[in-house]
Amino acid sequence: MILAVDIGNTNIVLGCCDKDKILFRERVSTSLTATDLEYAVTLRTAVEMNGLDGSEIDGAIISSVVPTITNTVKAAVEKYTKVKCKVVGPGMKTGLSIKIDNPAQLGSDLVVDAVAGINEYKTPLIIVDMGTATTLSVIDTNKDYIGGMIMPGIMVSHDSLINRTSQLPRIALEQPKKVIGTNTVECIKGGLLYGNAGAIDGICQRMMQELGKDCTVVATGGLAPIIVPLCRTSIILDEDLLLKGLMIIYNKNT
Structure with a gap:
């Protein structure tokens, strides 16, 4: 074990x-x-x-x-x-070819996500990891990591909004009743949750256009179960992606 x-x-x-x-x-x-x-x-x-x-x-x-x-x-x-x-770090076998400007800059969590992704899903692949930051990683048809995007995570946006305003309250991240909010709390919920879902939809669409191919899209991270149901893109939710990747890397180095 x-x-x-x-x-x-x-x-x-x-x-x-x-x-x-x-x-x-x-x-x-x-x-x-x-x-x-x-x-x-x-x-x-x-x-x-x-x-x-x-x-x-x-x-x-x-x-x-x-x-x-x-x-x-x-x-x-x-x-x-x-x-x-x-x-996980330099010198470990991962089986992942990293083709970005400086491979050493790629976070170990993104490496682990990508290792699991290329072993579990069809490429080309976009992996969305929703944590403190929301990251999108792109793996091409050759299973090469070719780049991605980093944007503020939902809670980072929430905390910044609350800390920089005088009258907006902290909220629980629950799905809003509808897109058009009719009170302050529902407006904040809608802005944060539908805003992030819309951003992910738009970014994935632009990434696919840039690649010229449709991609498998997989989401993981603590906030993924809240956001994925609000997205219009077809997204596979895999909450165990990081653990799967760690197991694959462990086995490659044992």
């Missing part, structure tokens, strides 16, 4: 995998001040709450876009599992 951990700016996604099967997936808040012991307790709680025995973990892998806590989480994983933990 393999423990897979993806460290994002807002959340850490973690889960256990056995061969090709994802046994569970959980999200916990990313904390810049937590110690390795605190993270180890979180890992243990997540594993045991899903009815698994931590002593059966015989491998672990991490991807991270938060360098300041990567070593802390790695130490936590090794403290809890007693196994050496791999970290």
Whole structure:
């Protein structure tokens, strides 16, 4: 059984995998001040709450876009599992050909997403990852990573809107009753959710026009289940994409 951990700016996604099967997936808040012991307790709680025995973990892998806590989480994983933990980075075999201006700049989360994407879905492929930032990655018919786009995530837009206005309230990210809002809360919900859905529809359309081909579109990330149903583009929702990618990379490097 393999423990897979993806460290994002807002959340850490973690889960256990056995061969090709994802046994569970959980999200916990990313904390810049937590110690390795605190993270180890979180890992243990997540594993045991899903009815698994931590002593059966015989491998672990991490991807991270938060360098300041990567070593802390790695130490936590090794403290809890007693196994050496791999970290996605330069020198690891991924099977992904990255054809952008500076391949070293590509975030490990986007690499992991793309590795899972080319193994699971038909190319050309657009992968939408909705986290702190919303990222779109493009993989061509040769399964090469050729570029993408980064835009503010929904919560970043929400927080900026609230912090820079005097009278607009914080809201829960729930689907609005209709597109045309009739009160402040519904107007904000519509703007954030339909605004992001419309942006994704428009960007995917423009990317396909630029490629000259229709693409498979796959979405993942914590906010994807909220936005995907509002999109007019045909989008496959795959909440386990990161964990699948981590398992593939782990197996390639074992």
